[in-house]
Amino acid sequence: MATNLNKFKRIGSMMFTCNHLRRLSSSPASSGVLASADAQGKSINLYTAINQALHIALDSDPRSYIFGEDVGFGGVFRCTTGLADQFGKHRVFNTPLCEQGIVGFAIGLAAMGNRAIAEIQFADYIFPAFDQIVNEAAKFRYRSGNEFNCGGLTIRAPYGAVGHGALYHSQSPEAFFCHVPGLKVVIPRSPKEAKGLLLSSIRDPNPVIFFEPKGLYRLAVEEVPEGDYTLPLSEAEVIREGSDITLVGWGAQLTTMEQACVDAEKEGISCELIDLKTLLPWDKETVEASVRKTGRLLISHEAPVTGGFGAEISASIVERCFLRLEAPVARVCGLDTPFPHVFEPFYMPTKNKILDAIKETVNF
Amino acid sequence: MVCIWAGDGIVVKGQAYGISSIRVDGNDALAIYNAVRNARQIAINEQRPILIEAMTYRVSHHSTSDDSTKYRSTDEIEHWKTMHSPVTRFLKWLERKGWWSDSEEAKLHVEAKKEVKQAIDEAEREEMPPLGDMFTDVYDELPSNLMEQEISLRETIQRHPNDFPKNMPI
Structure with missing residues (x-):
């Protein structure tokens, strides 16, 4: 992956061809099926599975970055626990409380050939970033005639009911984003699915909105392969x-x-x-x-x-x-x-x- | 934390927009009073906005689901609680002036506690809002989709009364 990234070609001063990004984004792991060596996994919950996926994403690609509100401390749902310690504060870091800024920064980072994994602390708070997502990220490839893209962008956000979240900690805003050509929208149902789908989303050469069912972070537990694997997108x-x-x-x-x-x-x-x-x-x-x-x-x-x-x-x-x-x-x-x-x-x-x-x- | 606070607070942004701005110790009640009083005078007399940046510290956890000791030391919290508490500082100033005493403070505490407890008791005895309240105030008037959904929901409740909270007037 790193070698590929170093081969990243520049056309003019700062232009990248889509083909190169596509190659960059191919997964190092087997796609679709779980490798048999991975079959015996530990029983873990959903946030731990997300944490494993993020760990693998940082480990397998030196140009991947994770950032958002409080992610340096592990995030409010513990999904980024230990990542800043292991990979350094230059790759896993806190941002100001400004969703529009988080996504705007992430788009720029991704457009320069990096893998930008941005966290929006709650899906309910993704709306300040709506303009960046809809008018910038989603149209980046199309409006430049494929000369530029921000395919390395993945936005993670916890969504959904938890029993006491009320108006601003419960919403499921997926339909807003499903109305936006150029985006992919992914939602996992369980720990094993979350890990494989998140790694696919991160490596997909298109911007992906990844909504995590926060009610299941601790509740859903299943055996998850410890290694690197991906699950195919757009396959029910x-x-x-x-x-x-x-x-x-x-x-x-x-x-x-x-x-x-x-x-x-x-x-x-x-x-x-x-x-x-x-x-x-x-x-x-x-x-x-x-x-x-x-x-x-x-x-x-x-x-x-x-x-x-x-x-x-x-x-x-x-x-x-x-x-x-x-x-x-x-x-x-x-x-x-x-x-x-x-x-x-x-x-x-x-x-x-x-x-x-x-x-x-x-x-x- | 450095990455978040790389900028110097918000007071400079007021200046950037041509707004007279002041930074004040938010844990100093008298300083806040003076800043707000002067700002108010300018706002009223000169009809222009003023930005006040009151520097402070959140001593408590963010919410009941937050354990803030995960990302800051207990020493730090304790330091702000004891050395910089705006309540304690104001209390000391009042005492030094001879306007307040330990016995008055103790009495106020007892009274305040009683008042809060009474308010909680009253709130807990209050009946839960009726089901209809779920649908009102989405708009000024109930649109047809919500009317239909309310009817459908009431039918569901009749079929499955045990699925829903018993303490709510249906």
């Missing part, structure tokens, strides 16, 4: 096979959906559950194939239902599977209110809301 995964209805979700919501699938099975309904993983660009083919089999579709996310990414999935699948569908596409999502504090249990797309919608769709 059928995590539970079934024949009566297809359920599509991502991140923390999959846990709730899985419970609904288990309960539905007790009532004789066979559910297929798909983890979309990458929301932009998303894997329509996997969802389409599943809906062609089941004839029914339910989408669930925490973000408000109106204008949520479920709407895009619904529209696309209706376009592709109109004659195969046996019921309207169901959406079980957050409500169209700001994320509430004491009303959170009512706002959430709960297991029984999903179960009711499964039954309604199957009995349509």
Whole structure:
């Protein structure tokens, strides 16, 4: 990786060709499948898996940098623990409390051929950086006719409900970014997924927004390979096979959906559950194939239902599977209110809301 | 910390925008009073803005989920708590003037504690807000999507009453 980076060619004074960046961004690890040597991993939680991925990113590429509010201390969710000590404060450092500045700086760093891994402390606070992300990062390649790009950019941000986060520590803003050509949007569901998808995101030659389900940081524990591995972007995964209805979700919501699938099975309904993983660009083919089999579709996310990414999935699948569908596409999502504090249990797309919608769709 | 504080605070930025600015010891009640009083006079009499940068220190943790000893020494916290506490400094000044005493201080503490406890007790007895409050105040008037969602939610609650908090008026 380092050698490749040193070979980085300059055209004119500070221009880089896309091809070189593409080569730079290829992963040193096997892509897609977990190497068998890695199969025995330790049981770790999600924030530790993120920490491992960041460790590997810094270790495998001397031109990678991690920065954001408090990341030098390990970050508020401990994801960057120990990294500044090991890799130095010139590669892992705190920034001022200014999201627009964090992302603006990250874009410049990435445009100069570095791997910029920026942390926004909460997804709720990504909005001050919205202009930098939408008008600068996402259009960098396009507006320069591929002469420049900021593909080395990855923005990590914890998202989602935790039970007491209220208006500004609970939101799921993924749909805003799914409306932006040039970005990739990735959300993992578990520790193993988080590590592999984060390494893919960091090494992907496009700017990636990586939302981490903060409710799972400590809660989700599974065996994670210790070494370097990546999981493919824009590939959904059928995590539970079934024949009566297809359920599509991502991140923390999959846990709730899985419970609904288990309960539905007790009532004789066979559910297929798909983890979309990458929301932009998303894997329509996997969802389409599943809906062609089941004839029914339910989408669930925490973000408000109106204008949520479920709407895009619904529209696309209706376009592709109109004659195969046996019921309207169901959406079980957050409500169209700001994320509430004491009303959170009512706002959430709960297991029984999903179960009711499964039954309604199957009995349509 | 150096990387965050590479600049010299915010007072210089006021000057950059042509705003008269003052840096003041934020832990000195009298200094703050004088700075704000003078700034207010300028603002009112001359109709122009003033920036006050009050230098201070957060002694407590950031929140109930923060353990600030992870990123700063307990000695540092203790130093600010004991040597620079604005409350203690103001108290000492009052005592030296002969306007305040230990017994008055003790009495005030007891009264304040009682008052806070009473307020907490009252707040805890207060009924939780009704479910409808979840949907109001998103807009001045309830739009149709929220009306539909409220109806749908109430149906869900009827089907699954055990899924939801019992202490809220539905």
